[in-house]
Amino acid sequence: MRNRQTFGWIAATASVSLVAGYGFGCTPASRPGGTVGAAGDVASQVYVAPGTHDEFYAFLSGGFSGQLSIVGLPSGRLLKVIPVFSQYPENGYGYSEETKPMLETSYGFVPWDDLHHTALSHTDSKADGRWIFVNGNNTPRVARVDLTHMETAEILEIPNTGGNHASPFVTANTEYVVSASRFSIPVPNRDMPIAEYKGNFKGVVSFINASEAGKMDVAFQLIVPGFNYDLARAGKGPSKDWIFFTSYNTEEAAEKLEINASKNDKDFVAAVNWKRLESCVGEGKGTRMDADYRHNVMDEFTRAGRTETKRSVMTILPSACEGAIYYMPTPKSPHGADVDPTGEYIVAGGKLATVIPVHSFSKMQQAIKDQAFDGDAYGVPILKYEATIAGEVQDPGLGPLHTEFDGKGYAYTSVFISSEIVKWKLGTWEVVDRIPTYYSVGHLMIPGGDSREPFGKYALAMNKITKDRYLPTGMELAHSAQLYDISGDKMKLLLDFPTHGEPHYANALPASLIKDRQAKFFRLAENRHPQVVRAAKETGIERRGKTVHVRMSAVRSSFSPDNIEGVQVGDTVLFHVTNIEQDWDVPHGFAVMGATNAELLVMPGETRTLKWVPTKAGIHPMYCTDFCSALHQEMQGYVRVSPAGSSVPLTAVSSRRSQQMARLNSGEGTPAERRALEQLRPDRPPVTTATDPHAAHRGTSPQR
Amino acid sequence: MLSTSNRILLAAASLLLALAFVFPLWRIVLQAPQYPEGLGLEIHVNTVTGVKPQDLQNINGLNHYIGMKAIEPDTIPELRLMPLALGALLASGLLVALVGRRTLARLWVGVFLLGALAGVADFWYWQYDYGHNLDVENAPIKVPGMTYQPPLFGTKKLLNFTATSWPAIGGWAAFSALALAIVAVTRRNDSTGRAVPRATRPAPVGASLPVGPSRSLT
Numbered sequence: 004m005r006n007r008q009t010f011g012w013i014a015a016t017a018s019v020s021l022v023a024g025y026g027f028g029c030t031p032a033s034r035p036g037g038t039v040g041a042a043g044d045v046a047s048q049v050y051v052a053p054g055t056h057d058e059f060y061a062f063l064s065g066g067f068s069g070q071l072s073i074v075g076l077p078s079g080r081l082l083k084v085i086p087v088f089s090q091y092p093e094n095g096y097g098y099s100e101e102t103k104p105m106l107e108t109s110y111g112f113v114p115w116d117d118l119h120h121t122a123l124s125h126t127d128s129k130a131d132g133r134w135i136f137v138n139g140n141n142t143p144r145v146a147r148v149d150l151t152h153m154e155t156a157e158i159l160e161i162p163n164t165g166g167n168h169a170s171p172f173v174t175a176n177t178e179y180v181v182s183a184s185r186f187s188i189p190v191p192n193r194d195m196p197i198a199e200y201k202g203n204f205k206g207v208v209s210f211i212n213a214s215e216a217g218k219m220d221v222a223f224q225l226i227v228p229g230f231n232y233d234l235a236r237a238g239k240g241p242s243k244d245w246i247f248f249t250s251y252n253t254e255e256a257a258e259k260l261e262i263n264a265s266k267n268d269k270d271f272v273a274a275v276n277w278k279r280l281e282s283c284v285g286e287g288k289g290t291r292m293d294a295d296y297r298h299n300v301m302d303e304f305t306r307a308g309r310t311e312t313k314r315s316v317m318t319i320l321p322s323a324c325e326g327a328i329y330y331m332p333t334p335k336s337p338h339g340a341d342v343d344p345t346g347e348y349i350v351a352g353g354k355l356a357t358v359i360p361v362h363s364f365s366k367m368q369q370a371i372k373d374q375a376f377d378g379d380a381y382g383v384p385i386l387k388y389e390a391t392i393a394g395e396v397q398d399p400g401l402g403p404l405h406t407e408f409d410g411k412g413y414a415y416t417s418v419f420i421s422s423e424i425v426k427w428k429l430g431t432w433e434v435v436d437r438i439p440t441y442y443s444v445g446h447l448m449i450p451g452g453d454s455r456e457p458f459g460k461y462a463l464a465m466n467k468i469t470k471d472r473y474l475p476t477g478m479e480l481a482h483s484a485q486l487y488d489i490s491g492d493k494m495k496l497l498l499d500f501p502t503h504g505e506p507h508y509a510n511a512l513p514a515s516l517i518k519d520r521q522a523k524f525f526r527l528a529e530n531r532h533p534q535v536v537r538a539a540k541e542t543g544i545e546r547r548g549k550t551v552h553v554r555m556s557a558v559r560s561s562f563s564p565d566n567i568e569g570v571q572v573g574d575t576v577l578f579h580v581t582n583i584e585q586d587w588d589v590p591h592g593f594a595v596m597g598a599t600n601a602e603l604l605v606m607p608g609e610t611r612t613l614k615w616v617p618t619k620a621g622i623h624p625m626y627c628t629d630f631c632s633a634l635h636q637e638m639q640g641y642v643r644v645s646p647a648g649s650s651v652p653l654t655a656v657s658s659r660r661s662q663q664m665a666r667l668n669s670g671e672g673t674p675a676e677r678r679a680l681e682q683l684r685p686d687r688p689p690v691t692t693a694t695d696p697h698a699a700h701r702g703t704s705p706q707r
Numbered sequence: 708m709l710s711t712s713n714r715i716l717l718a719a720a721s722l723l724l725a726l727a728f729v730f731p732l733w734r735i736v737l738q739a740p741q742y743p744e745g746l747g748l749e750i751h752v753n754t755v756t757g758v759k760p761q762d763l764q765n766i767n768g769l770n771h772y773i774g775m776k777a778i779e780p781d782t783i784p785e786l787r788l789m790p791l792a793l794g795a796l797l798a799s800g801l802l803v804a805l806v807g808r809r810t811l812a813r814l815w816v817g818v819f820l821l822g823a824l825a826g827v828a829d830f831w832y833w834q835y836d837y838g839h840n841l842d843v844e845n846a847p848i849k850v851p852g853m854t855y856q857p858p859l860f861g862t863k864k865l866l867n868f869t870a871t872s873w874p875a876i877g878g879w880a881a882f883s884a885l886a887l888a889i890v891a892v893t894r895r896n897d898s899t900g901r902a903v904p905r906a907t908r909p910a911p912v913g914a915s916l917p918v919g920p921s922r923s924l925t
Binding site for chain 2: 584
């Protein structure tokens with residue numbers, strides 16, 4: 004045991020120096036042929052034949068990319084990247100006028116965040132396939148991603164919180180999503196010396212109402228001692244009213260935490276009874292505190308985000324609600340807190356510990372009854388270690404972090420420093436198998452491994468260090484993930500694949516749960532965007548002072564209007580582009596020369612707006628950026644920009660075809676009108692807004 | 708007079724026509740590599756719809772590339788006429804079954820037969836018109852000599868699409884009604900068990916065999 008650890012430390016140190024040496028030298032020579040880590044023919048186990056589908060959807064957090072990626076398992080194929088907290092020029096998220104409000108915070112527009120963890124919505128402690136929640140660590144936020152549209156539907160800022168790391172874990176029936184502060188700060192935040200941290204800085208555990216789409220709200224915040232709260236997991240079955248948070252820095256150090264927060268032999272797992280808190284708040288034991296935070300929702304029908312400012316938040320102190328929180332001493336700066344499928348065991352990954360401590364929920368209940376306390380921390384009772392501990396896994400490797408379960412009585416713990424997954428048995432606490440990861444695994448994930456019914460077939464290791472696993476790509480390397488077969492007694496490495504950003508945690512669910520519910524297009528008839536183009540008469544161009552609104556339709560293979568004149572330097576042009584297609588997988592793109600933001604990708608039936616402030620006179624091409632059809636290259640137009648004060652009238656030319664498609668798609672108009680429409684021949688003069696008083700009937704509204 | 712059983716047969720034939728009001732008469736399905744889920748049209752007694760709600764406009768959208776007119780059910784007069792004609796046929800069929808006179812019944816079946824032929828011919832004509840009467844000048848895709856008439860029965864390749872056309876439940880119901888009605892007016896009235904008239908006697912299996920070779924010899 005001792006020897007193994009010593010060796011591990013030496014190996015880790017040696018590899019660091021080696022890498023340092025390489026850094027100043029040259030790129031490592033390419034690896035000779037042959038696999039490292041995989042044994043035998045495993046290809047068939049991850050081969051998903053062309054045209055067939057993966058068994059699981061896996062949702063991998065993107066870490067510093069601020070995004071969430073969808074990967075198919077077992078193939079490891081990247082299916083989609085969903086922008087959540089980060090602007091995404093690829094589809095205009097955070098650039099289009101409709102999506103900008105999603106990134107509003109009390110600090111202003113924050114177009115980036117550090118997306119650490121994922122949490123599928125649960126019913127009865129099992130994934131129900133409705134949503135996945137993700138956290139923003141830096142500017143504390145929690146987002147809800149809809150699993151029918153696979154896009155960000157809602158973002159809530161969390162007040163009084165520094166570093167939303169212990170988030171977004173869900174309770175058994177998604178009653179609440181939690182957020183707890185990694186960095187304690189003064190609550191409410193104020194200007195004060197950092198040296199006065201101890202006793203003045205507070206941690207905050209927030210419970211967010213999450214059971215209804217579009218109505219996320221901070222229900223209440225428990226103000227706790229100023230430790231660093233790290234990760235969490237809600238109870239299940241008998242423990243379903245509780246949620247468990249790891250904490251470290253119980254030293255309350257405010258400087259050189261590396262050393263000063265690693266002094267105590269034991270830190271805490273905080274056991275919080277949320278049912279109890281709920282009733283205390285219900286009895287009026289909380290205090291409403293002034294606050295300033297934002298709630299952003301993407302409207303299902305206008306497809307536009309809106310931001311609501313919130314001015315207060317309900318808070319409650321542990322002293323006002325006896326029995327709501329207890330501390331369980333846990334060795335040494337614990338990281339993950341994971342609850343087994345039965346709800347009885349709480350596994351803490353003590354990242355500097357030499358054992359994996361496992362607490363028992365029933366023992367904890369008994370200890371509370373017996374008042375087996377070992378003092379208190381700022382009034383929060385500390386339970387005796389021996390009174391709650393069920394067992395310790397000996398020799399788990401160096402740096403155990405996170406644990407998932409296979410539903411067959413085994414737990415799998417990721418071990419960072421010795422770079423391996425350790426399989427051990429619940430109840431006997433004996434290690435039964437271990438397998439290397441490449442390299443330094445952070446989280447690991449078993450589909451459903453955090454739920455009451457895991458699918459114990461695969462485990463995914465998400466690693467922090469990549470080094471030589473793929474063709475070298477300069478200094479910055481993609482993070483690596485490995486897929487293991489855990490269906491047998493021995494774990495088996497199946498696949499190694501690069502990922503987007505830095506996946507911290509991930510969740511997976513069986514494809515069959517959501518695959519048939521995927522949205523294919525938005526119904527144009529249900530589009531309630533104020534600038535939607537559902538009918539020919541709605542396309543057109545309109546000036547309101549220095550602002551020019553262009554209501555434009557996009558359909559294979561034309562924009563309407565396609566040529567615009569009369570725009571002036573210094574105008575603000577808003578292109579409201581409606582994709583009037585009603586077919587699957589036919590997005591249209593929109594870009595205009597010199598736009599300082601991004602392009603738009605407009606889904607069928609949807610309206611998106613690009614803001615453009617032309618700075619130079621001249622002709623500016625615009626075009627469709629998403630190859631949509633055989634005549635995609637013809638899907639273009641021009642904007643003529645004249646100097647400010649020019650007398651060029653505002654006009655727009657609309658193609659007959661796109662106007663007709665707009666009418667047909669909206670199903671509007673009488674038969675006579677439809678026949679009249681048919682009479683419109685392309686050889687007639689184009690419809691313009693400048694002079695024709697009847698233009699409104701033919702597809703453009705008069706100039707104002 | 709028709710026997711009771713034949714009158715019941717006639718009434719049943721008339722009632723079978725009611726299915727044509729509920730179910731589509733004809734279905735044309737289009738398949739192409741980039742449409743793995745297929746696109747399709749259903750011709751109902753009073754309208755044309757997509758097999759999936761959005762199919763019609765998507766077919767119209769695609770058809771503009773070859774200069775085909777948009778299919779707009781409101782502009783097709785037959786779709787206003789057909790429910791009336793079919794309704795009248797159904798009602799009069801019941802009446803004829805009630806009256807039970809053989810000549811009247813034969814007249815009704817004759818009208819039905821002519822109506823059915825006219826309907827199918829008219830459908831073919833619309834297909835011809837959509838497929839041939841193209842706005843070639845403004846069509847982005849022009850393939851010399853190519854026309855786009857879908858088949859009446861069966862399958863045909865139209866550029867990247869494979870078009871398959873067959874009667875649907877409503878159509879099969881109408882054809883079955885016609886067949887039943889013909890049986891009703893041609894079958895012998897009495898129940899002596901003697902041979903039925905030639906017109907409806909099923910040909911014995913293999914009866915045409917001697918004809919085939921002799922024809923090919925001449």
